[in-house]
Amino acid sequence: MNEHVLKQDAKHGCLLVATGLHKSFVSGERRLEVLRGVDLAVAAGESVSIRGESGSGKSTLLNLLSGLDAPDAGEIRWEGVPAITPAARGRLIGLVFQSFYLVPELDALENVLLAARLLGKIGSPERARAVELLRRVGLAERAGHVPAKLSGGERQRVAIARALMNSPKLILADEPTGNLDEGSGDSVINLLLALCAEEGAALVLVTHNPTHAARCARPLFLREGGFHAA
Numbered sequence: 410m411n412e413h414v415l416k417q418d419a420k421h422g423c424l425l426v427a428t429g430l431h432k433s434f435v436s437g438e439r440r441l442e443v444l445r446g447v448d449l450a451v452a453a454g455e456s457v458s459i460r461g462e463s464g465s466g467k468s469t470l471l472n473l474l475s476g477l478d479a480p481d482a483g484e485i486r487w488e489g490v491p492a493i494t495p496a497a498r499g500r501l502i503g504l505v506f507q508s509f510y511l512v513p514e515l516d517a518l519e520n521v522l523l524a525a526r527l528l529g530k531i532g533s534p535e536r537a538r539a540v541e542l543l544r545r546v547g548l549a550e551r552a553g554h555v556p557a558k559l560s561g562g563e564r565q566r567v568a569i570a571r572a573l574m575n576s577p578k579l580i581l582a583d584e585p586t587g588n589l590d591e592g593s594g595d596s597v598i599n600l601l602l603a604l605c606a607e608e609g610a611a612l613v614l615v616t617h618n619p620t621h622a623a624r625c626a627r628p629l630f631l632r633e634g635g636f637h638a639a
Contacts, residue, residue: 424579424611425451429483432469443469445634456612458622461631467615471583475502499528503572507584509564511556517567518552524574542570562593579611
């Protein structure tokens, strides 16, 4: 394991530790090696940004860290456990995507509640939590609107509220401003960082934007299958 990762893990009792991750894909007759021995440790409450050129493997890495995909080689431990069930992922990790992935037939409140619904029944505490999160993202008056009635920035705010619904310890955000204009994007990043700090959640932010990346405590750059100084 990378010495830096060992030090991070020993010092903080990390939420997530990835070691020696390899991932490749077949393209025609070629096999493209995207990740080549990536190491990463994420401590409770810290913020990490990952930049890199298109095709460098940023989204691929986030899919591995979330447990949505498996590496060809290497290991990921979530709170010390080398496997994660869908229920455990729902409690530990909140996901924010570039394309929002809201359910078009559901209003903002029901989209936020969807994260809790995946873990079990919805009761008064869950509804109160969803209402409060929509207030905190500035959408209290838009709770009854379906996504088609919301702007791009508002949709991403709903997605952030949904990601925080189960009080996860870790937020993984994949280009959350990629479909937004500059002003809306800056506002979303401000909100995401502020809410993660308030909730005590760690953040791993994948972004092309160097200004947004610099807002995180630990900026990293993914190139040629591994991390380099940002």
